[in-house]
Amino acid sequence: MAGMSIEELENMARDCRAEICKITHRAQAGHPGGSLSEIDILCALYGTRLRVRPEEPKWSDRDRFILSKGHASPGMYALLAKRGFISHDDLESYRVLGGICQGHVDMKWCPGVDFSAGLLGMGLSYGLGCAFAAKLDGSVRNAYVMLGDGELQEGSIWEAAMAAAHHEVGNLKVFVDRNRIQNDDFCEVQMRMFDIPAKWAAFGWAVKVIDGHNMTEIVDAIQWMDSITDKPAVVVANTVKGKGISFMENNPAFHGAAPNDEQLAQALSELGVSA
Amino acid sequence: MAATRDGYGDGLLALSDNPKVVVLEADLGKSTKSLHFRKANPDRTISCGIGEQNMLLVGAGLASSGYIPFASTFAIFTERAFEQMRNGVARPNLAVHLCGSHGGTHTGTDGSSAQSIEDLAIFRTLPNVVVMHPCDDISTKVLTCQLPELGKPSYMRTARNKTPVLYDGREDEIQIGKGIQLTKGNDVAIVACGVLVHEALEAAKILSVDGINASVVDMHTIKPLDTDLIDRLADTCGAMVSAEDHSIIGGLGGALAEHLISSKLIPLERIGVPDRFGESGEAEQMLEMMGLKSHHIAAAAKAAIARKA
Ligand SMILES: Cc1ncc(C[n+]2csc(CCOP(=O)(O)OP(=O)(O)O)c2C)c(N)n1
Numbered sequence: 001m002a003g004m005s006i007e008e009l010e011n012m013a014r015d016c017r018a019e020i021c022k023i024t025h026r027a028q029a030g031h032p033g034g035s036l037s038e039i040d041i042l043c044a045l046y047g048t049r050l051r052v053r054p055e056e057p058k059w060s061d062r063d064r065f066i067l068s069k070g071h072a073s074p075g076m077y078a079l080l081a082k083r084g085f086i087s088h089d090d091l092e093s094y095r096v097l098g099g100i101c102q103g104h105v106d107m108k109w110c111p112g113v114d115f116s117a118g119l120l121g122m123g124l125s126y127g128l129g130c131a132f133a134a135k136l137d138g139s140v141r142n143a144y145v146m147l148g149d150g151e152l153q154e155g156s157i158w159e160a161a162m163a164a165a166h167h168e169v170g171n172l173k174v175f176v177d178r179n180r181i182q183n184d185d186f187c188e189v190q191m192r193m194f195d196i197p198a199k200w201a202a203f204g205w206a207v208k209v210i211d212g213h214n215m216t217e218i219v220d221a222i223q224w225m226d227s228i229t230d231k232p233a234v235v236v237a238n239t240v241k242g243k244g245i246s247f248m249e250n251n252p253a254f255h256g257a258a259p260n261d262e263q264l265a266q267a268l269s270e271l272g273v274s275a
Numbered sequence: 276m277a278a279t280r281d282g283y284g285d286g287l288l289a290l291s292d293n294p295k296v297v298v299l300e301a302d303l304g305k306s307t308k309s310l311h312f313r314k315a316n317p318d319r320t321i322s323c324g325i326g327e328q329n330m331l332l333v334g335a336g337l338a339s340s341g342y343i344p345f346a347s348t349f350a351i352f353t354e355r356a357f358e359q360m361r362n363g364v365a366r367p368n369l370a371v372h373l374c375g376s377h378g379g380t381h382t383g384t385d386g387s388s389a390q391s392i393e394d395l396a397i398f399r400t401l402p403n404v405v406v407m408h409p410c411d412d413i414s415t416k417v418l419t420c421q422l423p424e425l426g427k428p429s430y431m432r433t434a435r436n437k438t439p440v441l442y443d444g445r446e447d448e449i450q451i452g453k454g455i456q457l458t459k460g461n462d463v464a465i466v467a468c469g470v471l472v473h474e475a476l477e478a479a480k481i482l483s484v485d486g487i488n489a490s491v492v493d494m495h496t497i498k499p500l501d502t503d504l505i506d507r508l509a510d511t512c513g514a515m516v517s518a519e520d521h522s523i524i525g526g527l528g529g530a531l532a533e534h535l536i537s538s539k540l541i542p543l544e545r546i547g548v549p550d551r552f553g554e555s556g557e558a559e560q561m562l563e564m565m566g567l568k569s570h571h572i573a574a575a576a577k578a579a580i581a582r583k584a
Pocket residue numbers: 031033034035037069071072118119120121147148149150151152177179181182183241255301302303325352355
C-alpha cells in the first residue's frame with residue numbers, strides 16, 4: 001500500500017470521485033461537496049503513509065484517521081471500499097436502514113472508521129486523546145484529523161489546539177480542508193476567519209499551506225508532517241468544494257445536495273468514468 | 276402537508292414588524308428556516324458561524340439589553356450549548372428563544388448523530404424555560420408569534436419532514452401552555468406531541484373499529500404542563516397513553532408520569548424511543564422501528580385500558 005505512485009493516487013482519487021457522485025445520487029441525499037474537496041488528501045494519506053490493516057481494521061497499533069467533518073462520509077466510504085475495508089456492495093447501504101454506511105461516519109457501524117462524527121468541532125479533541133494514548137503506549141502511531149474550514153468556528157477546536165501545543169503532542173497531525181464554503185454560504189459571508197495559518201502558528205503549531213488537489217504537494221506535506229516530532233503539525237490545504245465536477249465546484253448548493261440523473265451522467269462523463 | 280420548521284420560518288418572518296426581534300444563526304438558517312427573516316431583515320440577523328455556545332450567550336446579552344433574540348440550530352446541537360442555556364439564559368431568566376429543528380428519529384437518514392431524542396427532557400429540567408414541540412406548521416407559526424410576549428426563555432423543537440396540516444383556520448385555539456383536545460372519547464386519553472400527534476389520531480381510528488373511544492390531545496407545550504387538562508382527562512378516561520418521538524426517559528411521558536403519580540393514579544403507558552440511539556433510515560422506517568406508529572399507540576391504549584382497576 002505504502003508507496004503508491006502519484007499517477008496511481010490520482011487514478012484512485014478519480015474513481016473515488018465517481019463513487020461519491022454515485023452513492024449520493026443513489027441515496028438522493030448526503031454531502032458531495034466536502035467529499036470531493038477532501039478526497040485527494042484521503043487517497044494520498046491512505047495510499048502512502050497510514051499504518052492500517054484493511055483485513056484487521058481494529059488492529060490496536062494502527063494509525064488513527066479521524067474524519068471530524070463526518071458529514072463528508074461519501075468520500076470516506078469510497079476510499080474504504082477502494083482500500084478493502086468494506087466491499088463495493090457495502091456502498092449501496094449508504095443511508096439505508098441497517099446499512100454499515102450510515103449518513104455520518106460511525107465507528108460502531110463501519111470497519112475502518114475511527115470516530116463517530118457528524119458533530120463538528122469534536123474530532124480534534126478525540127484525536128488528541130488517541131495521540132496521548134499512543135505516547136503512553138510507547139507506540140510510534142500517529143493520529144491524523146481532517147477538519148473542515150467552517151468547523152474551525154467551533155470553539156472546542158481551539159481548546160484542543162491549545163492543549164496539543166501545550167503538551168507538545170508531536171504525533172498529532174491535522175489537515176484543514178480549506179474549501180471556503182460551509183453549510184449556508186461561503187465562509188466569508190458566514191464567519192470570516194482571517195488568517196487561518198497564522199492562527200494555528202500563534203497556537204504553537206507547525207504549519208504548512210498547500211494546494212490540496214496537487215497530489216505531489218500533498219504527498220510531500222504528509223512527509224513533512226513526519227519530520228515534525230516536537231509539536232503538533234497542521235497542513236492547511238487550499239481546496240475547491242465540489243472539485244472535479246464543474247457544476248458542483250465552488251457551489252454552496254452542493255454542500256448537502258445530491259446530483260439528479262442528468263447531473264450524475266454529466267459528472268461521470270466529466271470524470272471520464274463509465275456509469 | 277408541511278414541515279413545522281417552515282412554520283417557524285413563517286413565524287419569524289411575521290415578527291419582522293417588531294423592531295426588538297433579532298435572529299441568531301449558526302450556519303443552519305437554510306435548514307431551520309430562519310433564512311426568510313434574514314433575507315427580509317439582514318440588519319437584525321446575526322451570523323454566529325458554526326458556534327452554538329457563543330450564539331446562546333450572545334442571545335443572553337441581547338435579551339438583557341431589551342432585545343428579543345430568536346436563536347436556532349438543529350435540536351441536537353442546541354444540546355452542545357446546554358450549560359450556556361442553563362447558567363447564562365435560564366438562571367438569570369433572560370427571554371432567549373431557542374429553536375431546535377430536525378428533532379427526533381423522524382429526521383431520518385442523517386442517522387443517530389443528528390437525531391435528537393433527549394432535547395425535551397434536558398430543557399424541561401431548567402427552571403423558567405418553556406418547552407414546546409408543536410405538530411403542524413400553523414401551530415408552530417402561532418406559537419412562535421406568541422413568544423415575544425412570553426417574557427422568559429423558551430425551547431421549541433421542530434421537525435425536518437412534512438406532516439399533515441391540522442390547524443388551518445383554527446389559529447385561535449392555539450395558546451402556549453394549553454393542550455388541545457382533538458377528539459373526544461371516554462375510554463382512554465392519548466396525549467401526544469409533535470410528529471406523533473398524527474400517529475395518535477390514526478390510533479384513535481384504529482381503536483374506534485374495536486369500539487374504543489379515545490380522546491386525543493396535542494400537548495404542544497410540555498412545560499408548563501397543562502395539568503388541568505390532564506386531570507380532567509384522567510377523571511373521564513381513567514387510562515392514558517403518552518406518545519412522542521423522543522426518548523422514553525424524561526420527555527412528555529416523563530412529565531405526565533411525574534404529574535399523575537401525585538394527582539391521579541391511573542394507568543399510563545408510554546410510547547417513545549426505547550433507551551437506545553437511532554440509525555440511518557427513512558422517517559417512516561424509523562417510526563416503525565422505534566415502536567412509534569399508530570398501531571403501537573393503539574396497542575398501548577388497549578394495555579392501559581386493561582390495567583384499569
Ligand atoms: C456542531 C455542529 N453544528 C452544525 C452542524 C451542521 N453542519 C453540517 S456540515 C456544516 C458545514 C460544515 O462546513 P465545513 O466544516 O467547512 O465542511 P465542508 O465544507 O468540508 O463540507 C454544518 C454547519 C454540525 N454538523 N455540527
